[in-house]
Amino acid sequence: MNDANSHLKTDKVSFRQCLKGTWTDRVLLVFLLISIALLWFQIEKTLSHGLPTAHVYHGEILLASYPLPNDDKVIHVAAEGEIGVSDIEISKHGIHFVSSPCTTHYCMLSGHKKHTGSVIACVPNHIMVVIRGASDNTQPHFDAVTE
Amino acid sequence: MSENVKRNIPPRPSLKSLEDKAVWLSFVLLAIGLHVFEATLPSLGPWFKLGLANIMTLLALVMLGARAALMLAIARVIIGSIFIGTLFTPTFFISLAGALTAATVLVVLYKMFPRMSLISLSLLAAVAHMSGQFIAVETWFIQQPAIYYLLPPLLLLSCISGWINGAISNYIWQRFKRES
Numbered sequence: 001m002n003d004a005n006s007h008l009k010t011d012k013v014s015f016r017q018c019l020k021g022t023w024t025d026r027v028l029l030v031f032l033l034i035s036i037a038l039l040w041f042q043i044e045k046t047l048s049h050g051l052p053t054a055h056v057y058h059g060e061i062l063l064a065s066y067p068l069p070n071d072d073k074v075i076h077v078a079a080e081g082e083i084g085v086s087d088i089e090i091s092k093h094g095i096h097f098v099s100s101p102c103t104t105h106y107c108m109l110s111g112h113k114k115h116t117g118s119v120i121a122c123v124p125n126h127i128m129v130v131i132r133g134a135s136d137n138t139q140p141h142f143d144a145v146t147e
Numbered sequence: 148m149s150e151n152v153k154r155n156i157p158p159r160p161s162l163k164s165l166e167d168k169a170v171w172l173s174f175v176l177l178a179i180g181l182h183v184f185e186a187t188l189p190s191l192g193p194w195f196k197l198g199l200a201n202i203m204t205l206l207a208l209v210m211l212g213a214r215a216a217l218m219l220a221i222a223r224v225i226i227g228s229i230f231i232g233t234l235f236t237p238t239f240f241i242s243l244a245g246a247l248t249a250a251t252v253l254v255v256l257y258k259m260f261p262r263m264s265l266i267s268l269s270l271l272a273a274v275a276h277m278s279g280q281f282i283a284v285e286t287w288f289i290q291q292p293a294i295y296y297l298l299p300p301l302l303l304l305s306c307i308s309g310w311i312n313g314a315i316s317n318y319i320w321q322r323f324k325r326e327s
Contacts, residue, residue: 013321019314025266032274032306040299047296060290104238117296123237123288130293 047117050133054095056088057128066090068114068131081125088129095120095129171207171215175222178203182227195301197308198273200227204250205265205272205316210323213254220250237288241280248279265320266313273309277301 021029056064056079064077068090075090076098084101094114097107100122107122113131121128181200188197200223208216224243228234233242252275253268277298285294 013318013325015314015318018318018321019311021266021310021314022264025264025270025310025313028267028270029306029310032270033303036299036302036306039302043296043299055293057289057291057293059288103236119293119296121284121289121294121297123241123284126288128289128291128294130291130296132293 044117047133052114052116052131052133054088054090055130055132057130059126068092068094079125079127081122081127083125086122086125086127088127094118095131097122097129100127101125167211167215171211171219174203174207174211174215175219175226178219178223179227179230182223183230186227186231195304198249198276198305198312201246201249201269201272201276202312202316202319204246204253205269205313206319206323208253208257208268209265209320213258216254217247217250220246240287241283244283245276245280248282249273249276251275264313265317266310269313269316270306270309273305273312274302277305 051067053065053067055062056077058079058081063079066075066077069075069092071092073091077088077090079086079088081101086100086107087098089096089098094112095118096112097110097120100107102122102124104124107120107125107127110120113120116131116133118131119128178200181203185196185199203223204216204220207219221243224239224246225234228236228239228242233239249272253272256263256268256271281295281298285292
């Protein structure tokens with residue numbers, strides 16, 4: 001009787017058991033996590049840590065480039081994209097989409113970003129704002145550039 | 148010569164083929180339901196979704212085969228987008244790119260390593276899904292490599308969702324096997 005019960009017990013499908021996975025699954029997970037962490041570290045390393053500068057792009061075109069102000073100065077950039085004009089605010093609090101012609105408004109919901117490497121993108125309008133360090137060699141050094 | 152051949156009537160499909168079609172259709176309906184349900188959930192971030200509909204793609208792969216899984220991934224994105232109202236918007240194309248990349252990775256891995264567990268398959272598919280979406284965004288919408296700065300944290304979240312989806316798929320698949 002006990003034998004029969006233990007057979008039933010082992011035969012039962014348990015979600016907890018499924019959630020644990022196998023050793024192979026765990027090794028793969030650890031491998032992926034390490035790879036992602038290394039990728040993240042590499043990205044952080046390539047970004048310089050100088051004065052943070054906001055770059056506004058429409059597709060491949062650089063529309064404007066401003067260093068993040070340290071005072072209460074607020075800069076508004078009207079970035080014209082595929083479907084209309086996105087209003088981007090650059091202040092000491094970071095970058096922020098004030099308004100956007102897109103329907104999802106994910107860009108506006110992203111809030112303020114101020115750290116180097118932060119990105120806010122409005123995909124429908126093809127507008128992206130990224131903060132890079134000013135000593136980044138891949139970018140020219142300007143106080144402000146508009147196009 | 149039989150009566151059917153004389154009258155040019157095609158032979159009736161087998162019961163197995165009809166059953167597979169019914170199962171596939173029910174999977175598509177469930178996948179669309181999950182796709183729409185997920186769209187109504189509060190978003191964990193602008194670029195991240197749980198990918199619950201991928202559970203149905205995984206089940207279709209192990210139960211019905213590669214072609215059924217690929218067709219399911221395409222069908223659920225197209226029909227799901229009609230319900231959500233995002234058909235032919237950037238969201239639709241990004242979603243389709245992610246779903247197709249994930250389904251292709253699933254099919255290739257399943258063919259190459261038939262004994263690979265559903266959790267491993269789901270993990271790799273989730274990572275492929277997120278990467279596919281970013282490649283689509285970078286290629287079609289934002290032609291700036293800086294968009295990839297967003298990728299690592301989202302890949303970490305994908306690993307968690309991929310593991311959970313794989314475990315759910317495995318649980319359902321074990322139950323199917325046990326009860327059939």
